[in-house]
Amino acid sequence: xxxxxDRRQNxxxxxxGNRQRFLxxxxxxVKEMVDKSVRDRSIRDNSAKxxxxxxxxxxxxxxxxxxxxxxxxxxxxxxxxxxxxxEFIVGDSxxxxxxxxxxxxxxxxxxxxxxxxxxxxxxxxxxxxxxxDGLELPDLAKKNxxxxxxxxxxxxxxxxxxxxxxxxxxxxxxxxLGRRLALRRPSLSxxxxxxxxxxxxxxxxxxxxxxxxxxxxxxxxxxxxxRKRKIVxxxxxxxxxxxxxxxxxxxxxxxxxxxxxxxxxxxxEREKDLAKRFFIxxxxxxxRRYKRTDIVFIRHTHLAQEVDEETFFYAKESGGTIVSTAxxxxxxxxxxxxxxxxxxxxGAQASxxxxxxxxxxxxxSLLNEKLLPICQYYAYVEIAPVDQDGSLPPGARGADLWxxxxxxxxxxxxxxxxxxAHPAQIYxxxxxxxxxxxxxxxxxxxx
Amino acid sequence: MTETATASAPLFNGPDWTFELLGTVxxxxxxxxxxxxxxxxxxxxxxxxSSEQMxxxxxCVGLPLMYQHxxxxxHFVRDETYYRKGLTGLAYEIVINxxxxxxxxxxxxxxxxxxxxxxxxxFGHNHFFxxxxxxxxxxxxxxxxDYLAFAKNFVARCEERYGVDxxxxxxxxxxxxxxxxxxxxxxxxxxxxxxLQAMQQRRDEHASQQSxxxxxxxxTMGVAEDTEDTHLQARQIRQxxxxxxxxxxxxxLEKNSPTLQPWQREIVRIVRFLAQYLYPQKQTxxxxxxxxxxxxxxxxxxxxxxxxxxxxxxxxxxHSHTSxxxxxxxxxxxxSGLNPYALGFAMMQDIRRxxxxxxxxxxxxxxxxxxxxxxKAVLREAWSNYRDESFILQFLSxxxxxxxxxxxxxxxxxxxxLVVSQIHNASGYRRIRQxxxxxYDIAQxxxxxxxxxxxxxxxxxxxxxxxxxxGIQLDQTGCAEVLKHVxxxxxYEVSLKGRDHSSDTVAYELSTKPS
Numbered sequence: 029x030x031x032x033x034d035r036r037q038n039x040x041x042x043x044x045g046n047r048q049r050f051l052x053x054x055x056x057x058v059k060e061m062v063d064k065s066v067r068d069r070s071i072r073d074n075s076a077k078x079x080x081x082x083x084x085x086x087x088x089x090x091x092x093x094x095x096x097x098x099x100x101x102x103x104x105x106x107x108x109x110x111x112x113x114x115e116f117i118v119g120d121s122x123x124x125x126x127x128x129x130x131x132x133x134x135x136x137x138x139x140x141x142x143x144x145x146x147x148x149x150x151x152x153x154x155x156x157x158x159x160x161d162g163l164e165l166p167d168l169a170k171k172n173x174x175x176x177x178x179x180x181x182x183x184x185x186x187x188x189x190x191x192x193x194x195x196x197x198x199x200x201x202x203x204x205l206g207r208r209l210a211l212r213r214p215s216l217s218x219x220x221x222x223x224x225x226x227x228x229x230x231x232x233x234x235x236x237x238x239x240x241x242x243x244x245x246x247x248x249x250x251x252x253x254x255r256k257r258k259i260v261x262x263x264x265x266x267x268x269x270x271x272x273x274x275x276x277x278x279x280x281x282x283x284x285x286x287x288x289x290x291x292x293x294x295x296x297e298r299e300k301d302l303a304k305r306f307f308i309x310x311x312x313x314x315x316r317r318y319k320r321t322d323i324v325f326i327r328h329t330h331l332a333q334e335v336d337e338e339t340f341f342y343a344k345e346s347g348g349t350i351v352s353t354a355x356x357x358x359x360x361x362x363x364x365x366x367x368x369x370x371x372x373x374x375g376a377q378a379s380x381x382x383x384x385x386x387x388x389x390x391x392x393s394l395l396n397e398k399l400l401p402i403c404q405y406y407a408y409v410e411i412a413p414v415d416q417d418g419s420l421p422p423g424a425r426g427a428d429l430w431x432x433x434x435x436x437x438x439x440x441x442x443x444x445x446x447x448x449a450h451p452a453q454i455y456x457x458x459x460x461x462x463x464x465x466x467x468x469x470x471x472x473x474x475x
Numbered sequence: 476m477t478e479t480a481t482a483s484a485p486l487f488n489g490p491d492w493t494f495e496l497l498g499t500v501x502x503x504x505x506x507x508x509x510x511x512x513x514x515x516x517x518x519x520x521x522x523x524x525s526s527e528q529m530x531x532x533x534x535c536v537g538l539p540l541m542y543q544h545x546x547x548x549x550h551f552v553r554d555e556t557y558y559r560k561g562l563t564g565l566a567y568e569i570v571i572n573x574x575x576x577x578x579x580x581x582x583x584x585x586x587x588x589x590x591x592x593x594x595x596x597x598f599g600h601n602h603f604f605x606x607x608x609x610x611x612x613x614x615x616x617x618x619x620x621d622y623l624a625f626a627k628n629f630v631a632r633c634e635e636r637y638g639v640d641x642x643x644x645x646x647x648x649x650x651x652x653x654x655x656x657x658x659x660x661x662x663x664x665x666x667x668x669x670x671l672q673a674m675q676q677r678r679d680e681h682a683s684q685q686s687x688x689x690x691x692x693x694x695t696m697g698v699a700e701d702t703e704d705t706h707l708q709a710r711q712i713r714q715x716x717x718x719x720x721x722x723x724x725x726x727x728l729e730k731n732s733p734t735l736q737p738w739q740r741e742i743v744r745i746v747r748f749l750a751q752y753l754y755p756q757k758q759t760x761x762x763x764x765x766x767x768x769x770x771x772x773x774x775x776x777x778x779x780x781x782x783x784x785x786x787x788x789x790x791x792x793x794h795s796h797t798s799x800x801x802x803x804x805x806x807x808x809x810x811s812g813l814n815p816y817a818l819g820f821a822m823m824q825d826i827r828r829x830x831x832x833x834x835x836x837x838x839x840x841x842x843x844x845x846x847x848x849x850x851k852a853v854l855r856e857a858w859s860n861y862r863d864e865s866f867i868l869q870f871l872s873x874x875x876x877x878x879x880x881x882x883x884x885x886x887x888x889x890x891x892x893l894v895v896s897q898i899h900n901a902s903g904y905r906r907i908r909q910x911x912x913x914x915y916d917i918a919q920x921x922x923x924x925x926x927x928x929x930x931x932x933x934x935x936x937x938x939x940x941x942x943x944x945x946g947i948q949l950d951q952t953g954c955a956e957v958l959k960h961v962x963x964x965x966x967y968e969v970s971l972k973g974r975d976h977s978s979d980t981v982a983y984e985l986s987t988k989p990s
Contacts, residue, residue, distance in 0.1 A: 032494050032501075033522045033577065036582055042531040043551045049639065052546030094546055095651050095953030095960070097922050097941075104947030106885035109911040111813060112804025113882040113898055121892040148552035149559075 050092075051154065058150070062158045063093040063455065118201040160313050181273040190270025199269035207267060210475060213260040214253040283372040283404075284322040285314055286358050287340065290379035292329040299411040302448055303378035304341055306408055306409055309458050310376055311337070322371075324361055325353040328354035331383065351383045351429060352390040359360045359389050359398050368402045375399065375406040388432040395433075400440045407461045413444035487783045490585035497521070497589060498538055500783075504594050507777045511771065513851055514602040517576040517616065521597055525580045529566070530555055532579060536753065537569045540623040540973060542630035542745070544646050561629040567795075570596040572604040572756070574616040587788035594774040599767025606859045607762070609755035619752065626745045633738050645739050646961035649725060649746035654921050656725030656747040657754045710928060720925040724961070725750070727926045733935060734966025743964065750964070758862045758917055765819020766858050772796060772820070802879065813911075818879075822866070825875050826854055862913035869913065873904045881907050881967055888946075923966060924971070935967040936988075943982055954985060962987045 051058065052288040150158070186196060229243045264327065281464070287307050291300065314321045325340035326332055329347030362373060383391070400406060410430050430445070437443050446457045486503060487496050501519070508514045524532070529542045534551035535541035567588055570578040578596040580589055604610050634642045649656070678834075714720070721727040725747040729740050756763065775796075779789045802817035803809040829837045830850035838845040844853050857866060877897045883897035884907060897903035897910075913919050928938040939961070941949060954971070969984035 031520045032497055034494070035522045035524045035528060035579075038524075038528065041548060042528070043534050045543040046534065046545065046548030046551060048548070049543060049545035049643070050552065052639075053545045053643075081649055091547055091957070092545075093953065094647075094655055095956035097924055097957055098950040098953060099920070099922050099947050100950040101887055104943075104945045105885070105889070106945060106947065107896065107910045108884045108886060109813070109907055110803055110805035110882050110884055110915060111879045111881055112810075113880040113895075114804075116882055116895040118895060118903070120895040124886070124891065132602055140695070148556050259497075325863055392747065467694065 049311075051150075054087055054092055055158075059158050061087055062150075063181040114267060137323070156312060156316050160316060179275050179277055180275040184272045186269045187272045188268060188270070190272060194270045194272070196269045196271050200263070200267050203267035203269065204263050206260070207264060208260065211260045212256075213262075214257055219250065219253055219257075222246060223255065226250065235271075237392065269305055281455070282320060282322075283368055283374060284324060284366050285310070285374040285376065286324045286361070286379040287311075288324060288354045288358060288375065288379075289325075289327050289340065290349060290351065290354075290382075291327045291345045292382070293346045294349055294382040295380050295411075299380045302411045302451065302454065303450060305454050306378055306448065306458065307376070308341065309454065313462070322366075324358075326354050326357050326361075328357070332357035349377060349382050349384050350387050352387050352394055355391055355394040355399060372404045373402055374411070375403050377407070378409045378411065379429060381410045383413075383429045388429050389427065392432050395436050395443070396439065400443060401437070403442060406440075406443045408443070408445040409457065410445065410447050412447045485788070486783050487586045487788070488785060490587070492584070492586040492589050496586060497593070500586075500590050500933060501597070502596060502785050503543055503778060504590070504774055505782075506597040508594070508602075508770065511777065511851075512773060513855060514598055514770070515605060516598055516601040517605050518575045519601065520575040520577045521593065521595045522579050523582050523782065525582050526558075529569070529579065529581055530558065532569050533566075536749075537571065538623055539571060539620070539750075540627050540640070542627045543634075544630075544650070545783045546647075546650060567597045568592040570600045570604075571619075572610060572614055572752075573619045574605075576601040576604065576616075585791065587784070587791040588795065590778070590784065590788065590795055591771055591775060594771035595767045599770035600763060602770065603663065603763050603766045603858055606855070607759060607862075608754070608860055609862055611759060613755050614752050618865065622748065626749070629741060629745065633742065637738065637902075642742065644963060645742045646746065648963040649743045651957045651960040652724050652728075652964075653746060653750045655924055656723060656750040658723050658726070659918060660722075663756070696724045709930075713888045713930060716926060717926075717929065717931075719929075722923070722925045722928060723747070723851045724924065724939070728961070728964045732965050733931065733965065739964075754917075755862075757934075758864070759916075760815040761819040761822070761863045761915065762858065762861065762866050762919040763819070764816045765821075766854075768796070768800060768816050768853070769823035776840050804880075809941035821875055821878065822870055823854060824871055826850065826857065826870060828874075829872065834874070840872060841870075853975045856918075867915060868908060871908045873901075876904055876907055881911065883910050884909055919944070937961065937965045937967065939969065939971040941973045942973060943973050946975065946977075948973060948982060958985060958987050 046457065056098060149328055186199060226243065226246050229239055229246065232239060235243065275354055289307065290301050295303070311323065322339070325335050325337060327335055327345065328349075328351065329345070330347060330350040330353065334357060335343070358375065362368065362371075366373060395406070430447075433443075433445050444461055446461065448454055448457050486499055501521070508516070508889050510953070521739045530551060530966035532539070533554050534547045541547065566581075567584055568578050568580050570576065576590070576597065578600075580592050580596075584592060599735070604616065629770075630642060630646070650776045717727075717731060724923045729733070729747060732740070735743065775784065775789060775792050778784045779786070784792075798812070800817045800820045826844065827850045829841055829845050830847040830853055833841075857870065860922055861869065874957040880899055882895055882899065883903070885894045885896040887894075899907065923942040923944065925940055925942070926937065927940045929935060958969050958971060968986065970984065970988070972984050973982040975982050
């Protein structure tokens with residue numbers, strides 16, 4: 029009378045819905061914590077992989093309390109029974125212990141909600157979702173619309189006609205079975221049985237009249253069955269069902285993001301670290317939001333190289349500083365691989381603002397003439413010296429490159445620049461750069 | 476499995492379990508449980524689940540199906556965090572009061588543990604669920620699954636139709652009143668379908684009459700004179716109409732709230748129904764666990780005596796058994812109240828002892844059962860007819876009080892010091908027993924809050940009254956929040972009065988009205 033069931037294969041995460049509802053409820057607070065954590069320390073050790081395991085957040089229990097009517101522990105009089113008396117005799121008295129120790133289970137509030145803090149672990153996806161909540165690549169899909177539209181196919185239910193390759197077997201057989209049952213198509217086994225009976229009768233040497241009559245009747249029945257089987261086919265054209273697909277326009281905006289970083293000698297550990305943090309954030313954001321976004325990493329000293337992600341973030345390099353090489357490299361790559369009529373091009377550059385001699389002017393002209401006309405958006409982040417405690421507003425005095433770029437900014441609304449001095453500023457700056465609604469009214473793309 | 480098994484080879488050797496093995500062991504346990512202990516159980520359905528599924532089950536108050544609500548998600552992430560940190564282990568099993576009786580066993584359990592768990596849950600708890608009067612009278616074991624499925628789907632449909640936020644608001648409010656959503660003293664008789672029809676008909680007629688006549692009633696014409704006497708009378712009439720005072724707040728709100736939509740009423744009903752379903756478990760923690768622990772202890776020992784389990788398996792089982800029934804002393808850092816397993820198990824063992832080897836003291840205290848020839852029958856009868864409070868009041872022996880070295884600590888907040896008022900000596904036994912029994916009386920542990928009055932034709936303010944006992948007031952922090960939740964369900968203002976009956980004074984007053 030026992031009955032064992034193996035439930036281990038049942039889907040896990042039965043309470044996923046509950047978890048989502050819980051997160052929805054605490055979203056505001058969790059978001060605060062996530063923002064804080066990313067300011068304080070996350071994106072730690074320059075490692076995008078540091079986030080693999082998700083993020084632990086602690087939120088105040090306020091807002092997720094489940095209030096009940098509970099008797100208070102500090103009013104009135106009560107008697108308690110406790111175990112383990114060793115030395116007390118009746119009449120012994122002592123001070124009320126602080127903090128409720130030894131007060132027994134009754135006072136411990138239900139399910140441990142006495143704590144002020146409630147901590148749990150967000151999954152990586154949940155964390156990044158919150159981190160990049162509401163951010164957009166500005167001005168995506170601006171390019172020639174035709175180029176970014178491809179025609180895909182989408183399933184669109186079932187039809188009664190189609191090519192054999194699209195035959196939906198399950199549905200077809202289901203219909204067939206239903207029809208056969210409804211029309212009482214004789215089954216093969218029933219016919220076999222009948223045939224056996226007939227054979228048995230036929231084998232009788234001298235059949236009695238009843239048996240002859242029975243034989244006749246059975247033969248008749250068999251004939252009827254055979255006829256019926258012919259009329260009610262196993263599969264009828266009526267049963268056929270075909271999968272259909274309809275063409276669907278898929279708008280895939282092809283976008284490429286160029287990450288340009290100065291890795292020259294003037295970039296100390298701190299500057300590099302800040303720049304990397306910025307790019308890691310950018311990288312995570314792009315990876316998450318845009319499945320079809322290409323990312324090109326270019327690092328430069330007095331020479332520019334296109335490198336892979338690993339090298340970009342982790343390899344060491346030193347040398348002089350010529351910013352224009354990176355811009356040239358970027359232009360080169362664009363000409364080479366990313367035809368501007370197909371790709372939306374974004375640039376992000378990080379540097380400490382040092383540049384070689386008159387190279388800044390060259391940069392300016394490169395930007396003005398070659399890059400900005402074809403870029404959707406170009407963001408420049410300058411790592412400010414350490415004593416600067418606030419992020420300078422754009423327009424304030426900065427390093428060499430900053431001054432030059434300021435002139436560029438005046439002409440090009442799709443060009444943005446920011447200062448960063450502390451790890452804590454990276455995230456706000458990042459949000460500032462990618463907050464939606466920043467409609468960069470571009471000009472000169474008509475070319 | 477018959478007596479031929481005596482001195483036979485052990486059923487299993489080693490920690491791994493298989494479904495066949497579980498079946499064999501189940502049958503061996505069943506043999507002992509039914510034929511030796513005379514247990515009477517629902518058919519068993521034992522499900523093997525993974526630790527993650529166990530966490531899932533935890534968060535939904537141990538029920539196999541549950542509607543979705545954020546609080547379950549919260550419990551889940553908390554339990555998960557604790558579990559991952561290693562702060563808490565998971566239970567070896569969860570058992571559900573249903574017919575067939577479903578128990579969940581963890582796949583991580585070794586074969587010895589599975590044996591223990593089956594004896595404990597599938598027979599101990601199962602017998603208790605089927606036989607204890609509280610469960611028999613108050614819960615519907617065969618219908619619970621269908622009801623849970625209905626509840627889950629209903630809430631999901633409402634979420635689809637009215638939005639998650641709307642549903643959440645109602646559920647939050649109803650959850651806040653879960654403890655006040657049960658009938659403590661009597662189940663209202665369930666009307667039959669004919670009665671229901673008749674009631675509906677009457678209501679419809681009444682409603683159609685009302686719409687016509689309301690204009691001409693006294694209340695609208697304002698005939699009655701406004702005197703103290705009429706006030707009192709009107710109040711009495713109101714109370715009679717609404718069947719006040721009412722201790723079941725959720726029931727009252729569900730039936731009488733002027734603003735709840737039908738679907739909202741149904742959700743309140745679902746919460747109330749589940750609270751009521753779980754209420755007997757709250758009242759029988761000691762007995763339920765005591766019964767199950769006693770049963771598993773008896774069964775595994777018998778299995779060992781019959782040679783069906785190895786010494787190693789018995790050791791493993793006993794190791795886990797002893798840690799379950801451990802009772803730390805009051806000044807031990809691990810102490811968190813009396814352990815229901817420990818107390819329950821000790822009491823069951825003690826009853827057996829009183830039957831088998833009574834002392835003179837036992838004869839004096841328990842004349843009915845001391846030396847009783849059939850201790851199994853005595854236990855079965857106790858399991859059927861008591862709840863924690865009455866069970867302790869009836870069966871806690873001086874022997875056990877001495878064993879546990881129980882003492883009573885009087886905590887009067889008016890005095891700066893705690894006083895030891897009783898210890899385990901002749902003059903203290905009865906009082907200790909009484910105090911301990913009381914502490915398992917839900918009516919003592921939870922505040923007594925009732926709906927006392929509401930003037931549906933007037934301002935419709937819902938008046939609640941908390942009957943203060945021993946001067947113990949409500950914990951103020953959550954109180955205002957809960958009142959807001961009541962207001963959400965009631966739709967109009969709500970006030971709560973704390974009345975101390977010993978001195979007949981109002982200790983405090985709270986209201987949702989902006990002051």
